[in-house]
Amino acid sequence: MIKVEHLYKDYAEDIKVLHDVNFTFEDGKTYAIIGSSGGGKSTFIRCLNMLEVPTSGTITLDGTVVNDPKTDLTKIREKMGMVFQNFNLFEHMVAKKNVAYALMKVKGMEKEQAYEKAVEMLEKVGLGHRVNSYPHQLSGGEKQRVAIARALAMEPEILLCDEPTSALDPEMTTEVLKVLKSLSHTGLTMIVVTHEMAFAREVADYILYMDQGEITECSTPAEFFTNAKTERARQFVANML
Amino acid sequence: MTLRFDRLGPYLPFLLNGIWPVIILSLVAAFFGCVIGFIAALAKRRGGAIGKIFGAYIDFFRGTPAFVQLYFVHMALPQILKFNWPGWLSCVIVFSLNSGAYLAEVMRAGIEGIDRGQIEAAKALGVKSKDITRDIIVPQALRKILPAMFNEFIALTKETSIVSVVGMMDLMRRSSIIQGTLYITFEPLLVVLVVYYLLNKILSFCGKCLERKLKYD
């Protein structure tokens, strides 16, 4: 469970991005975060694993305050996988090493075991035949699936995804969303920032609407798409569909 | 005019032995230059007072001729410090600092060119920053800057042709001794040019090999 209380994030004196965000993510649920550009979605999701340091407020993961300077971030990050818009694969490592690397460095696995697990994870995302390819030899969709395998290999409790399909063309978007869909409701908590309304509607348990640095609503997809709570959200839905 | 390479013949070993000061000085200065450059690059990136000092050092050594730097260290500094040191030491100091300044800029560009996203991905996986530097940043930065680094090494090797001014028995010095003895200029200098050329061909070949070897993990 991630509990976010009074979260503020300013990048500078005059760039105040998050204003008093409060929310609790329940275990095992899938959340889609949507909202117009610049609303603070990326900033919010990046605060959860401390890629951005909150200005004030607290984020608590299973009772541990994530943004306490005394907290061991390694432990927190082991529990939270992250998938990025631009894949961010290690360009100098083949697919299986991309997956195996953190297993060895962070989980302390033996090389052989780590690679075995890496291959197994890559097979799970349909890339059993690509384990020895370098990122530059892969398509966008394949890269993103490697990135998902890399995050999942660590056996996180939570998977954060920031626009995982925004850099992909429609065909590849489908293959990546299929993988993400298969992960939902498997016990993993998923928090996905997305512009894919069909995915949000079909897969998410809850839709969080973020607007101008606040979560203005949390609704089920059925509620959100038919009767969003705020005028701005209704406008957003109308524009998207 | 006729060329008298036959007269040069007996002096050829004497001339060619001048390659050793060139090679040894280049290697030593390249080594210290890399160390100094790496430290200076990191310090300058950090900023602050120390960053400024390193920035000034880089700027100064890149902005003045190596020839004058060498003269200064060997002739001018002893005058105020009141003791002398051998020519080779002046050479090591000047060429290390000089190539360090150039390499610092090359390395800084390499470090800054690393994709932030990969560093974030590694952080998000819980990788420690020491491991990120060693396994993600350095290998990729090194690969990217290798051609520029070898350019600096080649420039350094060529630059060492001035060391005879502090008494080193390098190729240039030996060729001018031969000129004075045999009264031939063209032949020994042509040999010196060819030797420098071959030396740098070999160096750039090594660079290419290393590049290929480092291409991937």
Ligand SMILES: Nc1ncnc2c1ncn2[C@@H]1O[C@H](COP(=O)(O)OP(=O)(O)OP(=O)(O)O)[C@@H](O)[C@H]1O
């Ligand atoms: N590192 C940064 N420094 C300064 N300002 C930033 C930084 N990162 C983001 N911002 C600003 O914060 C605001 C929110 O950005 P954020 O990326 O969180 O929005 P978003 O909802 O993810 O938008 P998008 O849908 O376009 O990805 C924007 O106005 C952006 O310009």
Ligand SMILES: [Mg+2]
């Ligand atoms: Mg964003």
